[in-house]
Amino acid sequence: MLPAHAPEFFTTLRTLLGPERCITDQGLLLPWECDGLSHLRQLPIAVLLPETRAEVVEIVRLAAEHGIPLTARGAGTCLSGGATAAQGGALIAFTRMKRILEIDPVNRTARVEPGLVNVRLSEALKPLGLAYMPDPSSQTASTLGGNVAENSGGPHCIKHGNTTMSVLALEVVLADGSVIELGHARGRTEGPDLRGLFVGSEGTLGIVTSITFRLERIPPAELTLLASFADMRSACNGVSSVIAHGILPSAFEAIDDRTIAALEHAGKKSGYPSNAAAVLLLEFDGAAESVRAEADAATALLRAAGALRIEEAEDAAQRARLWKGRKGAYGAMGRLAPDLYVMDTVVPRSRLPEVLPAIGRICDELGLPLANVFHAGEGNLHPNISFDGRNPDQVRRVLEAGRRIVEVCLKAGGALSGEHGIGTEKREFMPLAFGPETIELLHGLKAVFDPGRLLNPDKVLPEPVTCGEMRPAVLRGRSA
Amino acid sequence: MLPAHAPEFFTTLRTLLGPERCITDQGLLLPWECDGLSHLRQLPIAVLLPETRAEVVEIVRLAAEHGIPLTARGAGTCLSGGATAAQGGALIAFTRMKRILEIDPVNRTARVEPGLVNVRLSEALKPLGLAYMPDPSSQTASTLGGNVAENSGGPHCIKHGNTTMSVLALEVVLADGSVIELGHARGRTEGPDLRGLFVGSEGTLGIVTSITFRLERIPPAELTLLASFADMRSACNGVSSVIAHGILPSAFEAIDDRTIAALEHAGKKSGYPSNAAAVLLLEFDGAAESVRAEADAATALLRAAGALRIEEAEDAAQRARLWKGRKGAYGAMGRLAPDLYVMDTVVPRSRLPEVLPAIGRICDELGLPLANVFHAGEGNLHPNISFDGRNPDQVRRVLEAGRRIVEVCLKAGGALSGEHGIGTEKREFMPLAFGPETIELLHGLKAVFDPGRLLNPDKVLPEPVTCGEMRPAVLRGRSA
Numbered sequence: 001m002l003p004a005h006a007p008e009f010f011t012t013l014r015t016l017l018g019p020e021r022c023i024t025d026q027g028l029l030l031p032w033e034c035d036g037l038s039h040l041r042q043l044p045i046a047v048l049l050p051e052t053r054a055e056v057v058e059i060v061r062l063a064a065e066h067g068i069p070l071t072a073r074g075a076g077t078c079l080s081g082g083a084t085a086a087q088g089g090a091l092i093a094f095t096r097m098k099r100i101l102e103i104d105p106v107n108r109t110a111r112v113e114p115g116l117v118n119v120r121l122s123e124a125l126k127p128l129g130l131a132y133m134p135d136p137s138s139q140t141a142s143t144l145g146g147n148v149a150e151n152s153g154g155p156h157c158i159k160h161g162n163t164t165m166s167v168l169a170l171e172v173v174l175a176d177g178s179v180i181e182l183g184h185a186r187g188r189t190e191g192p193d194l195r196g197l198f199v200g201s202e203g204t205l206g207i208v209t210s211i212t213f214r215l216e217r218i219p220p221a222e223l224t225l226l227a228s229f230a231d232m233r234s235a236c237n238g239v240s241s242v243i244a245h246g247i248l249p250s251a252f253e254a255i256d257d258r259t260i261a262a263l264e265h266a267g268k269k270s271g272y273p274s275n276a277a278a279v280l281l282l283e284f285d286g287a288a289e290s291v292r293a294e295a296d297a298a299t300a301l302l303r304a305a306g307a308l309r310i311e312e313a314e315d316a317a318q319r320a321r322l323w324k325g326r327k328g329a330y331g332a333m334g335r336l337a338p339d340l341y342v343m344d345t346v347v348p349r350s351r352l353p354e355v356l357p358a359i360g361r362i363c364d365e366l367g368l369p370l371a372n373v374f375h376a377g378e379g380n381l382h383p384n385i386s387f388d389g390r391n392p393d394q395v396r397r398v399l400e401a402g403r404r405i406v407e408v409c410l411k412a413g414g415a416l417s418g419e420h421g422i423g424t425e426k427r428e429f430m431p432l433a434f435g436p437e438t439i440e441l442l443h444g445l446k447a448v449f450d451p452g453r454l455l456n457p458d459k460v461l462p463e464p465v466t467c468g469e470m471r472p473a474v475l476r477g478r479s480a
Numbered sequence: 481m482l483p484a485h486a487p488e489f490f491t492t493l494r495t496l497l498g499p500e501r502c503i504t505d506q507g508l509l510l511p512w513e514c515d516g517l518s519h520l521r522q523l524p525i526a527v528l529l530p531e532t533r534a535e536v537v538e539i540v541r542l543a544a545e546h547g548i549p550l551t552a553r554g555a556g557t558c559l560s561g562g563a564t565a566a567q568g569g570a571l572i573a574f575t576r577m578k579r580i581l582e583i584d585p586v587n588r589t590a591r592v593e594p595g596l597v598n599v600r601l602s603e604a605l606k607p608l609g610l611a612y613m614p615d616p617s618s619q620t621a622s623t624l625g626g627n628v629a630e631n632s633g634g635p636h637c638i639k640h641g642n643t644t645m646s647v648l649a650l651e652v653v654l655a656d657g658s659v660i661e662l663g664h665a666r667g668r669t670e671g672p673d674l675r676g677l678f679v680g681s682e683g684t685l686g687i688v689t690s691i692t693f694r695l696e697r698i699p700p701a702e703l704t705l706l707a708s709f710a711d712m713r714s715a716c717n718g719v720s721s722v723i724a725h726g727i728l729p730s731a732f733e734a735i736d737d738r739t740i741a742a743l744e745h746a747g748k749k750s751g752y753p754s755n756a757a758a759v760l761l762l763e764f765d766g767a768a769e770s771v772r773a774e775a776d777a778a779t780a781l782l783r784a785a786g787a788l789r790i791e792e793a794e795d796a797a798q799r800a801r802l803w804k805g806r807k808g809a810y811g812a813m814g815r816l817a818p819d820l821y822v823m824d825t826v827v828p829r830s831r832l833p834e835v836l837p838a839i840g841r842i843c844d845e846l847g848l849p850l851a852n853v854f855h856a857g858e859g860n861l862h863p864n865i866s867f868d869g870r871n872p873d874q875v876r877r878v879l880e881a882g883r884r885i886v887e888v889c890l891k892a893g894g895a896l897s898g899e900h901g902i903g904t905e906k907r908e909f910m911p912l913a914f915g916p917e918t919i920e921l922l923h924g925l926k927a928v929f930d931p932g933r934l935l936n937p938d939k940v941l942p943e944p945v946t947c948g949e950m951r952p953a954v955l956r957g958r959s960a
Binding site for chain 2: 105106107129151164174178180181182184185186190191192193194196197198199200201202204205217240244246286287289290292293294346347348349350379413414415416417421422426430433435437438441442444445447448449460461
């Protein structure tokens with residue numbers, strides 16, 4: 001059955017894509033109702049599955065012609081609602097555009113389609129001794145196109161940078177169906193950095209059809225440390241101390257007592273000491289000698305900060321053992337309740353010792369189970385709240401906790417999001433982090449790229465008060 | 481004497497700034513007629529020298545009120561005309577806004593005013609064991625505000641990145657006088673990266689009044705290699721070989737035979753072997769052990785590529801000796817003729833062996849003396865042409881050489897500019913590097929930030945054909 005409005009849109013697309021790549025049946029649409037932010041749902045009017053750039057162009061042109069909102073989606077692992085359909089809109093899912101178009105080992109670049117799953121690129125590069133560095137925890141599921149949309153981070157982004165640091169060039173379909181290249185495959189940009197503007201724009205400025213990434217050599221040596229502490233405050237001081245001494249681990253993660261309890265509850269042997277209330281995971285990469293020297297220096301600093309025990313692993317099997325608790329944490333939390341709200345905020349490292357207890361108090365007051373697994377070295381927090389999305393009271397409390405956690409982090413000099421984007425989740429919080437001038441600028445830029453507001457509308461930017469406020473002219477009359 | 485038009489603009493500014501900071505006298509304006517691109521001149525109608533952000537806001541507001549174009553200027557070392565006044569416009573020179581506002585050694589950030597000379601920041605950081613990495617060759621003269629405007633590079637940017645990689649946040653006065661903060665002092669950006677868009681926009685989107693930079697620790701060890709070759713082709717092969725083996729020097733410079741001859745001609749003892757027709761300078765930084773290992777590996781690869789001689793220096797005095805020729809090169813070229821055209825283009829590293837002789841042929845055909853000093857590791861060329869700007873025929877030939885060199889580099893898969901910006905110099909070449917859709921997008925973004933086109937107009941973007949083409953609406957009707 002075709003949706004009642006815009007029948008021409010659907011009949012043309014059915015002919016173009018075939019019925020199995022133009023899903024409009026209510027029953028088949030249900031699995032596409034939300035992304036990883038499961039408490040915000042919106043059934044798409046259709047799911048479109050292009051296989052080529054030409055099909056993407058055709059879809060965008062038809063959507064523009066018929067005024068249909070389009071939301072680009074990779075694997076749907078987004079945690080801020082960015083990959084959930086807009087009201088009355090269709091999803092354009094990149095599941096079938098997942099080819100590796102080129103690997104250039106000499107210039108160390110790779111060009112891929114946006115639907116390629118992150119880890120598949122790493123697998124293809126490994127025999128060449130090359131690596132794609134950004135490694136979101138979702139890397140076995142999330143797509144590189146989604147990673148670009150959210151400017152995803154990951155445990156190893158403290159040293160190697162979020163996704164944007166690895167994006168050289170983007171092929172983008174604009175709102176009118178024209179195709180442009182942003183950035184430069186050789187890594188140079190001239191004038192304003194449109195590539196940089198685009199990465200992290202969550203599908204609101206255009207739709208990416210291919211990405212050229214910068215690659216790195218696989219580091220010759222890696223070494224992992226696991227340090228356990230009797231309390232989180234000591235662990236946080238250890239984090240600050242290591243960074244302040246100019247040591248830059250390639251990963252610097254923290255796990256709190258509530259997560260350790262969740263691991264125990266799930267029957268997963270974390271192998272952490274029974275008196276540990278906080279665990280730090282550090283990894284170093286580079287030349288064997290420098291890795292050794294950095295690990296020794298970090299060990300001394302962590303001991304001085306009060307570490308109970310420090311374990312070290314150099315080979316892959318030992319390293320996997322130390323990472324086991326970190327990697328299993330989300331699975332363990334998933335066992336506590338049907339839904340998990342994975343928050344994402346940032347605070348200055350030096351404020352971690354006060355912000356973490358404040359977040360704990362908020363969840364305790366609201367009677368919500370909290371577990372913190374986070375990128376400690378970057379001050380990038382992930383307060384994780386287990387809940388049951390079918391219980392409206394629980395959902396209300398989760399949302400209240402979310403708002404209060406954001407407020408605490410911003411008050412501590414933090415940022416709204418580290419790596420999961422704004423999406424629908426934090427759209428209403430944007431005025432807490434940005435002044436009206438900046439939000440107006442962002443609306444103005446959005447209008448340049450997407451004057452008809454059809455590309456992932458109702459995401460990222462708070463609703464303008466009137467239509468006129470979206471336009472550049474609103475810049476007049478600002479105050480200093 | 482006040483300029484005839486907009487007398488109110490000048491009387492108000494005279495009162496605000498005092499006569500010595502509001503220069504309008506023709507004779508006093510002459511030294512401000514151009515920046516480092518000396519063959520393109522435009523006398524400003526005034527030079528304004530603010531000392532505070534409030535004064536900048538007032539200047540921008542008054543300029544908006546009276547329709548006076550404003551060009552922000554640091555030290556005027558820009559090599560693409562970006563810091564030369566627009567027609568009928570005033571210069572707002574940041575010579576007096578050069579304070580270091582804050583150095584935060586724990587979070588490793590520094591906040592400075594835009595008029596601070598690059599090297600002054602490094603000097604202030606040194607006693608703290610910290611460093612600001614981007615080091616344009618102009619660093620003893622150029623300002624950090626100018627470096628942000630041009631997204632400047634430098635010998636050590638191959639490893640540490642151009643200026644944008646070190647910019648965390650910018651305080652910006654917009655075209656209407658309002659003040660906003662772009663980016664985040666803790667290094668996180670949410671949504672589209674306005675900070676990234678702004679860096680490299682050459683004063684066309686707003687005027688920066690303070691900059692927060694990311695700092696690094698001074699590397700524990702540094703080591704310099706100088707390798708001389710009998711011909712440039714072998715040297716270029718050495719460059720490709722080192723990079724292809726995953727070795728990333730912190731600097732990787734090349735000097736050609738014409739530059740060596742200029743050094744000899746200037747009586748500067750370069751110390752290069754008499755049979756050297758090309759010299760590579762490599763620097764390594766990091767832990768002592770990794771620096772040693774990288775230098776050894778690079779030495780073997782450079783020998784295999786045919787190096788005649790390789791010298792090594794670990795202490796500061798020895799390193800300065802190896803850098804002497806590189807540092808003295810521009811001074812030596814300056815002796816060859818009254819003017820020097822320092823070009824800036826980029827080609828893929830692998831194309832250097834064919835592009836360099838092609839550039840040589842262009843200059844030979846036009847009878848122009850050429851010398852190449854360049855960031856070889858990045859494929860970032862600087863063909864330097866000595867000429868006499870008072871000779872119209874020489875100027876004509878220099879401009880023709882410039883166009884033909886740009887064409888050769890773009891044809892080889894290169895980019896228009898590596899680190900000197902577009903300015904007025906390469907404005908007309910923009911359509912060679914970018915499609916009309918991208919140029920229209922850039923015009924659209926410019927209109928969002930500066931609807932009145934008063935901020936460094938007539939720079940970077942080629943003139944739109946009609947006024948309407950500057951507006952977002954032009955996005956309609958594009959072709960795929």
